[in-house]
Amino acid sequence: MMRAWILPLLLVLCGSVVATGLVSKGSPGTASALLSAFVVLAGVNSPLIFPRSIGAQEAQRRSAADGRPVVFWRPGCTFCIRLRIRLGRDARRLHWVDIWRDPAGAAAVRAANDGNETVPTLVIAGRPHTNPDPEWVRAQLTASA
Missing domain, CATH: 4.10.860 (DNA Excision Repair, Uvrb; Chain A)
Incomplete structure (x- = not known):
């Protein structure tokens, strides 16, 4: 912490x-x-500035139940900040996992990125997307709503 x-x-x-x-x-x-x-x-x-982080397992459980994407992030990451700011209020519709607070989240990011902890990593319907464009993320949120 x-x-x-x-x-x-x-x-x-x-x-x-x-x-x-x-x-x-x-x-x-x-x-x-x-x-x-x-x-x-x-x-x-x-x-x-980020919504309250939850654990990776809880985020994946919630995502399976409601279909909302999971975002793996870490404090100080400029790309994470860009994603959060450009999403605005829509950011609250995502499940946020701080990989510095959750070892399982860090492991999930490493598994999706060839051993690297590259964030933000967004998981939609079980498929990881590394450093996605905020407009693309917003389109995915609109499509799933």
Whole structure:
């Protein structure tokens, strides 16, 4: 769990150090703008922007029951962030599995990607799709609804 928060914490810490230096040099406006940018960047790289993660086995069970896709992701992955942001509200219709929190999820991703933990990996009807285009994912959600 702590591993997912390392990058966001480092971003906030670095932003605080830089902002403190700017305040001491007499630039409080620049310091607050820069600190705000670091906090936003930390928020985007944190697990907070993703729907609540569940375990791989639970996600696969739910997917079999309701037909919704499973997305394997990890915090800090720019492609995962792009997918999540571009899907908008539709992202809540997917089952999200954080591979850093779930060893079974990481194993499923490695099995689908020749031993690599390449994310996002989307599983629709038992077929994995690595780093799919967000518009394609949205079309799949519309087709399955």
